[in-house]
Amino acid sequence: xxxxxxxxxxxxxxxxxxxxxxxxxxxxxxxxxxxxxxxxxxxxxxxxxxxxxxxxxxxxxxxxxxxxxxxxxxxxxxxxxxxxxxxxxxxxxxxxxxxxxxxxxxxxxxxxxxxxxxxxxxxxxxxxxxxxxxxxxxxxxxxxxxxxxxxxxxxxxxxxxxxxxxxxxxxxxxxxxxxxxxxxxxxxxxxxxxxxxxxxxxxxxxxxxxxxxxxxxxxxxxxxxxxxxxxxxxxxxxxxxxxxxxxxxxxxxxxxxxxxxxxxxxxxx
Numbered sequence: 001x002x003x004x005x006x007x008x009x010x011x012x013x014x015x016x017x018x019x020x021x022x023x024x025x026x027x028x029x030x031x032x033x034x035x036x037x038x039x040x041x042x043x044x045x046x047x048x049x050x051x052x053x054x055x056x057x058x059x060x061x062x063x064x065x066x067x068x069x070x071x072x073x074x075x076x077x078x079x080x081x082x083x084x085x086x087x088x089x090x091x092x093x094x095x096x097x098x099x100x101x102x103x104x105x106x107x108x109x110x111x112x113x114x115x116x117x118x119x120x121x122x123x124x125x126x127x128x129x130x131x132x133x134x135x136x137x138x139x140x141x142x143x144x145x146x147x148x149x150x151x152x153x154x155x156x157x158x159x160x161x162x163x164x165x166x167x168x169x170x171x172x173x174x175x176x177x178x179x180x181x182x183x184x185x186x187x188x189x190x191x192x193x194x195x196x197x198x199x200x201x202x203x204x205x206x207x208x209x210x211x212x213x214x215x216x217x218x219x220x221x222x223x224x225x226x227x228x229x230x231x232x233x234x235x236x237x238x239x240x241x242x243x244x245x246x247x248x249x250x251x252x253x254x255x256x257x258x259x260x261x262x263x264x265x266x267x268x269x
């Protein structure tokens with residue numbers, strides 16, 4: 001392994017990152033173990049949180065507000081969106097504050113700093129996989145059966161992780177210099193939640209503004225996740241395409257800003 005001074009080319013950065021791939025996995029597992037250490041039910045919180053949210057949303061928005069669920073049982077309608085939304089929100093939140101949380105690691109040993117926010121997103125992915133345990137029993141309980149559409153779920157998952165990593169990298173780098181961003185992250189996640197079709201269907205969005213609505217990359221991905229889980233309704237390929245393009249564009253921007261700010265991390269942490 002060679003430690004480079006100055007700016008690295010993209011190929012050098014990718015090669016160096018590949019050399020440290022084992023560290024990425026170790027930090028990912030470490031984040032999960034530390035997060036649930038000394039808790040009574042441990043990783044069971046991963047199952048409890050979306051389940052409780054599903055019940056609350058179903059009562060408030062499904063029963064009282066009578067929001068449309070496109071003829072899908074409302075608990076499944078919400079849960080199929082929540083699992084993907086939680087992957088995004090947790091990945092973004094953990095990545096956005098990851099550099100500050102691991103400041104001692106940054107100042108004591110050398111490794112590609114990009115591994116830290118990516119490990120944070122990886123820990124959210126492990127939570128996502130665990131949350132899928134409830135998916136099959138819930139769908140059977142409400143009379144649904146898995147179909148070929150379930151194969152679309154990994155596509156939604158991968159794009160969502162890229163999006164979470166993109167925004168997380170950008171916020172984590174900015175958070176090192178400007179600590180105001182640690183307060184921006186929860187506010188951003190909360191606003192983004194209500195701007196995304198988690199508790200409501202995109203069918204209530206006027207057709208005239210729907211193309212602009214899909215500029216929110218989570219809109220198309222949540223639709224895809226819902227279709228993948230239920231096999232009912234449809235999703236908009238335009239929305240998924242916009243989500244993929246926006247995620248890639250944000251990844252390029254986020255990684256560029258991160259690499260530019262990275263040189264001065266030790267001075268500000």
